[in-house]
Amino acid sequence: MEFSQPNQDPHPTILDNDVDMERHKRLMRSGQIWLCTGLGMLGLSFALNMLFHAEGSSILMVMYGLTTIGVSCVMKSLVNIFN
Numbered sequence: 001m002e003f004s005q006p007n008q009d010p011h012p013t014i015l016d017n018d019v020d021m022e023r024h025k026r027l028m029r030s031g032q033i034w035l036c037t038g039l040g041m042l043g044l045s046f047a048l049n050m051l052f053h054a055e056g057s058s059i060l061m062v063m064y065g066l067t068t069i070g071v072s073c074v075m076k077s078l079v080n081i082f083n
Helices: 013-055 060-083
Strands: none
Touching: 013 060
16 A cells, blocks of 8 residues: 655646647547538538439439438537547
8 A cells, every 4th residue: 555645646636737738639629520521411411402402303312311420420529629
């Protein structure tokens, strides 16, 4: 069993704060990338839905596939940003 010295801080805060700050920056940047990707997919899905609907083509793949991928990317970004 190890005992700490009375003058040693058992919880170093400077290193932890620096590491936490770098981790937060990395997750925030990753979250922004995922958010842009998700919003791009949702925008593409909307545009293709309008295009295919005007032509009378089937929109099921676009409506369900791209929208699901877009929403998943947005949810991933929220997890990264607010984690």
